[in-house]
Amino acid sequence: MDLMEKLTILSDAAKYDAACTSSGVDRKGKAGGIGNSSACGICHSFSVDGRCISLLKVLLSNDCVYNCHYCVNRVTNDTPRASFTPRELASLTIEFYRRNYIEGLFLSSGILKNPDYTCEQMIETLRILREEYRFYGYIHAKAIPGADSALIARLGMLADRMSVNIELPSEASLRLLAPAKKKAAILSPMRQIRDGITENRSDLVQYRHAPKFAPAGQSTQMIVGATPETDYQILRLSESLYQKYSLKRVFFSAYMPVAEDNLLPSLDTKPPLLREHRLYQADWLLRFYGFTASEILDEQHPNFNPFLDPKCNWAIQHMDQFPVEVNTASYEMLLRVPGIGVRSAKRIVSARRTGSLDLDALKKIGVVLKRAQYFITCRGKLPDAARLRSDNMIRAVLSDKAAQMIGTTQGEQLSLFHNPNLLTREDVMKCLTGEL
Amino acid sequence: MSDGRALISYQYDGSFDGMLSCVFESFVRHENPTDIFPEDAPQFTLCPIRFVPTNERHAKRVAVSIPVKISRQAADWVKKGFLSCAEHRELLLLRFLRLGYQKGAAVTRMLQQETVSELFHAVQFIENESHLLKGFLRFSERGGILTAVIDPKNMVLPLIAPHFADRMPRETFLIYDRTHEMAVFYQNRQMQIFPAGEILFEPENDTELLYQQLWKQFYRTIAIEGRYNPKCRQTHCPKRYWQNMTELCGEVLGNSARNPLKKASDSIIMEETARQNLPERTENHDLYFKS
Numbered sequence: 237m238d239l240m241e242k243l244t245i246l247s248d249a250a251k252y253d254a255a256c257t258s259s260g261v262d263r264k265g266k267a268g269g270i271g272n273s274s275a276c277g278i279c280h281s282f283s284v285d286g287r288c289i290s291l292l293k294v295l296l297s298n299d300c301v302y303n304c305h306y307c308v309n310r311v312t313n314d315t316p317r318a319s320f321t322p323r324e325l326a327s328l329t330i331e332f333y334r335r336n337y338i339e340g341l342f343l344s345s346g347i348l349k350n351p352d353y354t355c356e357q358m359i360e361t362l363r364i365l366r367e368e369y370r371f372y373g374y375i376h377a378k379a380i381p382g383a384d385s386a387l388i389a390r391l392g393m394l395a396d397r398m399s400v401n402i403e404l405p406s407e408a409s410l411r412l413l414a415p416a417k418k419k420a421a422i423l424s425p426m427r428q429i430r431d432g433i434t435e436n437r438s439d440l441v442q443y444r445h446a447p448k449f450a451p452a453g454q455s456t457q458m459i460v461g462a463t464p465e466t467d468y469q470i471l472r473l474s475e476s477l478y479q480k481y482s483l484k485r486v487f488f489s490a491y492m493p494v495a496e497d498n499l500l501p502s503l504d505t506k507p508p509l510l511r512e513h514r515l516y517q518a519d520w521l522l523r524f525y526g527f528t529a530s531e532i533l534d535e536q537h538p539n540f541n542p543f544l545d546p547k548c549n550w551a552i553q554h555m556d557q558f559p560v561e562v563n564t565a566s567y568e569m570l571l572r573v574p575g576i577g578v579r580s581a582k583r584i585v586s587a588r589r590t591g592s593l594d595l596d597a598l599k600k601i602g603v604v605l606k607r608a609q610y611f612i613t614c615r616g617k618l619p620d621a622a623r624l625r626s627d628n629m630i631r632a633v634l635s636d637k638a639a640q641m642i643g644t645t646q647g648e649q650l651s652l653f654h655n656p657n658l659l660t661r662e663d664v665m666k667c668l669t670g671e672l
Numbered sequence: 673m674s675d676g677r678a679l680i681s682y683q684y685d686g687s688f689d690g691m692l693s694c695v696f697e698s699f700v701r702h703e704n705p706t707d708i709f710p711e712d713a714p715q716f717t718l719c720p721i722r723f724v725p726t727n728e729r730h731a732k733r734v735a736v737s738i739p740v741k742i743s744r745q746a747a748d749w750v751k752k753g754f755l756s757c758a759e760h761r762e763l764l765l766l767r768f769l770r771l772g773y774q775k776g777a778a779v780t781r782m783l784q785q786e787t788v789s790e791l792f793h794a795v796q797f798i799e800n801e802s803h804l805l806k807g808f809l810r811f812s813e814r815g816g817i818l819t820a821v822i823d824p825k826n827m828v829l830p831l832i833a834p835h836f837a838d839r840m841p842r843e844t845f846l847i848y849d850r851t852h853e854m855a856v857f858y859q860n861r862q863m864q865i866f867p868a869g870e871i872l873f874e875p876e877n878d879t880e881l882l883y884q885q886l887w888k889q890f891y892r893t894i895a896i897e898g899r900y901n902p903k904c905r906q907t908h909c910p911k912r913y914w915q916n917m918t919e920l921c922g923e924v925l926g927n928s929a930r931n932p933l934k935k936a937s938d939s940i941i942m943e944e945t946a947r948q949n950l951p952e953r954t955e956n957h958d959l960y961f962k963s
Contacts, residue, residue, distance in 0.1 A: 282909040335812065
């Protein structure tokens, strides 16, 4: 089988892995070697589905002995099988890297023979890259659940980021759809990686040149929409993963029906892309905006509002805390204003040290006011648009797509004679918070 | 004039030192020129023009004073602002420096000021574009040398070249900036930037074409059909970069009409360039590699 065919089969089999980030580690190149790595990560291309391509994402082999119902590579599926040899894959990685196609390698694998053998093959690939080619670029390796802990430890020494896929958001779903994967078997390598990273950190304090264990941390991924968990459960799970396992990222992957199975949603199910999008938005709120899962959703509202992003949704339910004065509000509070992100909040905090800010100044700073204007005051004044037409708020905070979904008109005929029954700000709020 | 501008325009040789000499000139003569432009730029001014010769000593005095009297960040902004594609960037930099000498280190935080915000956005633009190009640039191997062509709006070469030099210290590479007709050549830890109207590349060999095919195939395969979203792709990867990207150049309309590797008339033959004949005019841009 030639290289082209192998690459096709094995990248096709790997494409459902969501993670393709190359971030989290800063490393300079070294003389005689090839590659470096920057903490912000670099996207090298975007595929036609809009996802970033940063790493050469392939399986070492799709010749899997497991039979997970949701997976294309399950042993009972009739699909072409292929395996790279470690040397073949290492050389392909280097050739792609030299041409600046990729930032590094994302290596995963089906279970070839048994977990230990698979893990050894992956280690050999990374060893060739790191030791023979002296490759200092980014490597993301999937820990193989069930592999010997010594092998996982070795893999972590060669890779920048490790990940173990939690696959499904609850143990019951896991039992149902992935009978060969036990919760314990998934969590134990996760724990091992976490401990490896912590231990390594204290070694590094003592010995500056101690080899680094997974310096870019670990991540995980779960499938959303194949099983009946609510958004709240999923969010709580990711929150606890961040806290207990110090994960760098939790990825969500909208369930794509790839297999006909009576345990799964039918093949014509549309992937829940909006839900996945909302989960990512909420995930950002957890990681960068100081929100907790129970602030974003709760038992009474266990699912996301399809029309509003989670931050807007929170703001509208907490209008008593708004508007905030941009010149005095704390950084934490600025972050909670819809339309103000981390960058804008930082710029505001920095710029207001040199003089008070008005609306014009906010525009110059680059703050997007479309949404924010309804939640802020500048020197005690509400921005004009917000003051004049409070009913505009609903249109402004909705994304264009959501507005289309609801079917609101995007503008209206002005009338000289009477004021048509416009929604008041209170009505809008009630409608959105579900009281009306 | 009411805004304190003198009825005079400065002209300089287009180099960074030349621009700094203009700044010096403006301070020494206590005058605010209406415009500052490089000598090869088209001139649309009715004011009298004074040519300000580049004076290394003057330029150095200005360059040294910026990190001391304002801040290192301001010095960084001035360098990047000079490389940016902002309109009347020299005048913008002069206004920024005048404000900076007055306000000190706080100036880079004063984003509500017109001048500062304008420069800030120009710096953001060039930083953003060079970040994107660190990813979107594509090398192809021709005669043992990695070659790439880019069409950036800003003069990003001095910002991206060190990244590739650090990344691939053993390679020899040449990046050609078609917009500004400049190229950077790297070999054996030596890097040089030089003007180049046109570069004739050697043809790609079969191995190179094979890897391009493999990459295109990977690119096609990795997309998930059920998530098809070309608009999202275009948001993240603007179309103006596509013509130089191996996997996307085929999707640009009318691509066949344009030979990606040809422009202008005066040509530098790749072979010579690579091995011996590096042009002399490199001094203007060396500055950026020292820091």
